[in-house]
Amino acid sequence: MTFGLAMRITKLKLHTTVILMLLSACWMSPATADTLDGSKARVLSDDEPLSIILMIGDGMGPEHVKLGRWVEVGPSNSLIMEQLPFSANVTTCSADSNVTDSSAAATAIATGVKINNSFVGIDPNGVVLETIVDVAQTFGKSTGVVTRTTIQHGTPAAFMTHVANRNSYQEITRQIIEEAGVEVLLGGGSRYFNTSEIDAMVDNGYSFVQDRDELLAVTSGKVLGLFSYDHMPFEQGRDFDESPSLSEMTAKSIEILSQDPEGFFLIVEGGKIDHAAHDHDRVDTALELIAFDKAVGTALEYISDHPNTVLIVTADHETAGLTILGHTLSDTLPSDTNEESANRQLRIERANNITVEWGTTYHTATDVPLYWKGDVFNESVETVDNTDIFTAMNTYFMSSPLPTPPPSLFIPVAVTFLAVIAVAIIYVRRTE
Ligand SMILES: [Zn+2]
Secondary structure, three states, X not given: OOHHHHHHHHHHHHHHHHHHHHHOHHHOOOOEEEOOOOOEEEOOOOOOOOEEEEEEEOOOOXXXXXXXXXXXXXXXXXXXXXXXXXXXXXXXXXXXXXXXXXXXXHHHHHHOOOOOXXXXXXXXXXXXXXXXXXHHHHOXXXXXXXXXXXXXXXXXXXXOOOEOOOOOHHHHHXXXXXXXXXXXXXXXXXXXXXXXXXXXXXXXXXXXXXXXXXHHHOOOXXXXXXXXXXXXXXHHHOOOOOOOOHHHHHHHHHHHHOOOOOOEEXXXXXXXXXXXXXXXXXXXXXXXXXXXXXXXXXXHHHHHHOOOEEEEEEEOOEEOOEEEEEXXXXXXXXXXXXXXXXXXXXXXXXXXXXXXXXXXXXXXXXXXXXXXXXXXXXXXXXXXXXXXXXXXXXXXXXXXXXXOXXXXXXXXXXXXXXXXXHHHHHHHHHHO
């Protein structure tokens, strides 16, 4: 079977599945969902749709979290993500390696299927995989993809596109524009869009924004935010006025997507934790980790008032074999009462006072953390595989009511037809 034929057959199967799901909508119960252990999840409010915010710290192993903790709140306190009610470990191997790359790991999370490194959304047999974004769209939910790398990079791409080589950035861009149907797209990567492609997005109803002020001015609808030519800058060099923080990008995405009465799926990636760790830069690693944690805090604020939205925080893999060895930290911690620039300077000084060791320049097979809030995993589970994250999200959405099919045109067409016949008969009889 050719690769193209396999793609067509898989898409046909997906379409058939969607039609069957729509036909069976009236028999589906929205009340409960099976969790990983087969128990029933509680849907906490009948008034609100089911939504998921998934947050992925790229390269965020347990020691990266510890580094961020020591810098931001001190060794004996907890980051925001660590205060979520439940946690577990995640195994991360890909189909062809015990040490995964981002695109294979993100595909496992997005589709529930292990694939080979450097592929995106396509299994080892060439089959195009259905993603959690597809599932959300089947249920009529809005979707959003947010990152501080390019939006074409391995992790965000795995939620929207299907290519045999993760570096096929032009093809990934084409699929994002023509096929993905994602309503909120925020990140870097304008280099892969030409003017006519941007125009096509605007013609298709997207607000196109390029800096922080333009993003903050958007309040609804579809939005394409491309804030840099390539990846967005490291937090250490971010212009606070020009470049939106990951937390601001998260807040705006939630503000827009949560207007959908059917609910939403949002993936937010802290994409540059990985880049900083590849560089063996403990300051950038700490600052990126902390910026990601602030974005988790923003999502948590929304979740607190919306119990039908679950928050899942995890990583695709560990990067660079980080080990924290020791520190000479002062007691002065960053504080909400400080200017943003003063906090950044404090974080830089604190990170510089922590001694670390790096085991490799690439990724490792170390298990990564999983934190969550909401009825999406069994509360007592200790270790899950990255594919289980898709299963849990898919199960959660499967307890959503499907969108109401459009009303049948048969009755209005039939009534109009009979009325025309009746008028014709009356007219003919009068003229006889
Ligand atoms: Zn990496």
